[in-house]
Each structure stands twice: as structure tokens, then as C-alpha cells.
Amino acid sequence: MADIxxxxxxxxxxxxxINRRLKLAEKGHGLLKEKRxxxxxxxxxxxxxxxxxxxxxxxxxxxxxRKLSMAQAFMxxxxxxxxxxxxxxxxxLGASVTSVMGVRVPRIxxxxxxxxxxxxxxxxxKTSSALDECSAAxxxxxxxxxxxxxxxxxxxKIVIELSSTxxxxxxxxxxxxxxxxxxxxxxxxxLDEMERENFTRMKKIKKLMAEKMMKGSTA
Amino acid sequence: MGSMNVFVIGDHDTTIGFRLAGVxxxxxxxxxxxxxxxxxxxxxxxxxxxxxxxxxLAEMVRGMVNEIQRMKTGEVIIVEIPDRTGxxxxxxxxxxxxxxxxxxxxIE
Numbered sequence: 001m002a003d004i005x006x007x008x009x010x011x012x013x014x015x016x017x018i019n020r021r022l023k024l025a026e027k028g029h030g031l032l033k034e035k036r037x038x039x040x041x042x043x044x045x046x047x048x049x050x051x052x053x054x055x056x057x058x059x060x061x062x063x064x065x066r067k068l069s070m071a072q073a074f075m076x077x078x079x080x081x082x083x084x085x086x087x088x089x090x091x092x093l094g095a096s097v098t099s100v101m102g103v104r105v106p107r108i109x110x111x112x113x114x115x116x117x118x119x120x121x122x123x124x125x126k127t128s129s130a131l132d133e134c135s136a137a138x139x140x141x142x143x144x145x146x147x148x149x150x151x152x153x154x155x156x157k158i159v160i161e162l163s164s165t166x167x168x169x170x171x172x173x174x175x176x177x178x179x180x181x182x183x184x185x186x187x188x189x190x191l192d193e194m195e196r197e198n199f200t201r202m203k204k205i206k207k208l209m210a211e212k213m214m215k216g217s218t219a
Numbered sequence: 220m221g222s223m224n225v226f227v228i229g230d231h232d233t234t235i236g237f238r239l240a241g242v243x244x245x246x247x248x249x250x251x252x253x254x255x256x257x258x259x260x261x262x263x264x265x266x267x268x269x270x271x272x273x274x275x276l277a278e279m280v281r282g283m284v285n286e287i288q289r290m291k292t293g294e295v296i297i298v299e300i301p302d303r304t305g306x307x308x309x310x311x312x313x314x315x316x317x318x319x320x321x322x323x324x325x326i327e
Contacts, residue, residue, distance in 0.1 A: 043322075050314070058301060065303040068236050084235040088243035095223035095267050106296065108223060108269070115241065131239070138240035146225070149269055149298035155314055156288060163321035 004183040010190035018187065022180040029172040036169055038101055039162045046155050053148040060144055064137035067130065074128040083122045087135065093146065103161045105154045110146055114139045221267055223296075228257045228272040232303055237271070251279040258283060267294045273302040274310075288313060 008014055072080050094109035117124060117132050124132075226244040227237040234245040246257035254276050261268055277284050277299045287295050299313070311319075319325055 043318075058306065061300060062303075062305065064236055065232065068232060068239075068303075080239075081231075081235055084238035087239050087241060088245075089241045091225045091242060093223040093225065093269065095221045108296075113241065120239075120241075134236070135239040138236045142225075142237065142240045142242065145271055145298060145300060146269065149271075149296050152298060152314060153296050156317065159314075159317055159321055160289070166322065 003179060004186045005179055008183055008187065010187045010194075012191070015184060015187045015191070018180055018184045022177065022184060025172055025177050025180060029169065029177060032165055032169045032172065035101070036162065036165045039103075039158055039165060042101060043155065043158050043162060046151065046158060050148075050151050050155055053144070053151050057141065057144050057148050060137070060141045064134065064141045067134040067137045071128060071130040071134040074130045080131065083127065083131065087120045087122060100154065100158065103157050105157045106150060108146055108150045110143065113143050113146075224264070224266055224268045226257075226261050226268055226270045228254060228270060228276055230273060230276070230302055233273055233300075242271075248276055254280050255283070262295070268296070270295060270297045272297060272299055274299045274307050275302055275304075278307070278310075285313060289317075 005018075008018070068080070091113065092111075096107045096109070097104050098107050099105070114136065120132075120135055122131070224244060225242050226246065227234055227242050228246045228248055229237070230249065231247055234247045238245050244261075246253075246260070248254045248257055254272075258270075258280065261270060272284075277297070284297055284299075287297055301307075
């Protein structure tokens with residue numbers, strides 16, 4: 001049997017208060033349980049997305065590395081390295097926060113990151129088409145990685161929320177609710193006990209008074 | 220809505236690849252101190268950022284990475300990618316580990 005709450009005086013007011021708390025705790029428990037289950041199914045579907053996104057990145061990235069090797073083979077590693085120093089630009093992503101079932105998750109907005117061959121800023125006459133292919137592959141994979149990052153972050157946030165919801169559900173289920181129940185029972189028992197005590201006390205008094213009356217009438 | 224910058228921490232080839240894709244915040248790193256240096260450099264910029272890092276380098280600063288990934292704010296998002304030798308075999312990735320530890324469910 002669960003422990004009872006400390007410092008509770010057994011009276012009717014207290015019993016009412018405990019019962020009110022019990023009702024609230026049970027309601028909260030039900031709601032949190034629903035939230036937990038909803039988060040659980042959301043997690044499952046996001047994990048599907050994550051698996052797909054990760055697989056996509058792995059495949060695309062290994063293709064891009066392969067194309068980089070090709071470019072390096074055609075043009076020499078040093079040349080490719082030098083060119084990579086001039087092809088950069090500022091990439092600005094938009095970051096905002098949306099809510100997935102009350103969980104704040106990031107949203108990353110990106111403009112089109114793919115460039116045409118003339119936009120990259122290197123001399124097309126002096127470079128191999130393998131370099132163009134390599135750059136295009138990395139641009140594509142970059143977009144996929146950004147999407148993957150967003151999905152991973154959503155999953156992480158859901159997991160964090162889920163674990164705290166689970167903790168609260170368990171605390172209510174295994175600690176708070178049983179404690180309140182036990183306390184209510186305890187108070188009821190004490191009240192009954194007091195009633196019985198009172199009953200016997202009354203009887204005793206009645207008896208005493210009756211005796212007194214008898215004595216009075218005989219005197 | 221804020222803006223977010225992209226950074227790449229990787230080996231020589233990985234940083235070349237992402238520079239070709241246009242990323243200008245790239246850090247070439249080969250050992251733990253270089254990775255830490257790069258992370259600090261990104262951190263002092265103090266903006267919200269997306270850090271793309273190869274798994275092998277992330278392993279070197281695992282504690283730091285986990286800590287950042289578990290923050291509630293999500294100012295810095297770290298995403299791990301394989302390097303040209305592929306994913307590290309037989310490693311539990313951070314998300315799977317997190318789910319197992321915090322939710323108690325094992326996912327394949």
C-alpha cells in the first residue's frame with residue numbers, strides 16, 4: 001500500500017480537498033497519457049522520415065565524393081583545391097520555430113542552393129566538366145543535408161518532450177494518485193473511528209445520566 | 220524569423236566538396252584540437268548556425284556534440300554526415316542512443 005501524505009489532519013474539509021486533488025490528478029494523468037501516445041506516434045512517423053532522409057544523404061554524398069575523385073583525377077587535386085577557394089558565397093538560411101503538438105521545433109527555410117555552371121565563378125575553359133558535375137552533386141547533397149538536419153532536430157525535440165511527459169505520467173500513476181487515494185482512505189477510516197468513539201461515548205453518557213436520574217428519583 | 224549560417228567541419232576532401240557547393244564557412248580539421256578550435260570559432264560568432272560535421276570528427280568531440288544537441292534552444296544544430304570512407308560501421312548513432320536512453324524504446 002502506498003504511503004499517505006504527511007501533515008494531513010483527518011477532518012471532512014481535508015477529505016474534500018484531497019478528493020478534489022485526486023480528481024484533478026486523475027484528469028491530468030489521462031490528458032498526459034493522451035499526449036504521450038500522440039507524441040509516440042508522431043515520433044514513429046518522424047523516424048520514418050528520418051530514415052529516408054538519412055539514406056538519401058548517404059547515397060547522394062557517396063556519389064558526390066566519387067565525382068570529386070573524378071574531378072581531382074582529371075584536373076589534379078591542387079587545382080581543384082584552388083578553385084574551391086573561389087566558389088564560395090554567403091548561404092543564408094531562414095530559421096524559424098513552429099510547433100508540433102506543443103513542441104517547439106525549428107524550421108529551416110532555404111532558397112535554391114543549386115547554381116548554374118556560370119554562377120560558380122570559375123573559368124569554364126580551364127576546368128573539366130567533371131568539376132561541374134562534382135559541384136552540382138555537392139550543391140544537391142547540401143540541400144538534402146539541410147533537410148536532414150531539420151528532421152533530426154524535430155526528432156530530438158520530440159524525444160525530449162516525450163521523456164518528460166513519460167516521467168510526469170509515471171509520477172502521477174505510481175506516486176501521486178496512489179498517495180492521494182491512500183490518504184483519502186486513511187481520513188475516512190479515522191472519521192469512522194471517531195464516529196464509533198463518539199457513539200460509545202454517547203451511550204456511556206446516556207447510561208450515566210440515566211443512573212443519575214434514577215438516583216435522583218429515589219432520593 | 221532569424222537567419223542561420225552554414226558551417227562545415229570536415230577533412231580536406233569534404234571541405235573542398237562543400238566549398239564547391241558554395242559554403243564559405245568551412246573548417247578543415249584532422250584531430251581533436253582542430254575540431255574544438257573550429258567549434259569554438261563557430262560558437263563565438265554567436266548566431267544560430269547549422270554545423271555539418273563528419274562522423275569521424277564528431278566522434279572526437281562526442282561529449283561536446285551531445286551537449287549541444289540536447290539543448291532545448293536549438294541555436295546550434297549539428298548534423299553528422301559520413302566522410303568519403305562512409306559511415307562508421309556498428310556505431311549507435313546519437314539519435315538512436317537518445318531514444319533508447321530517454322524513451323526506453325529500441326529502434327532498428
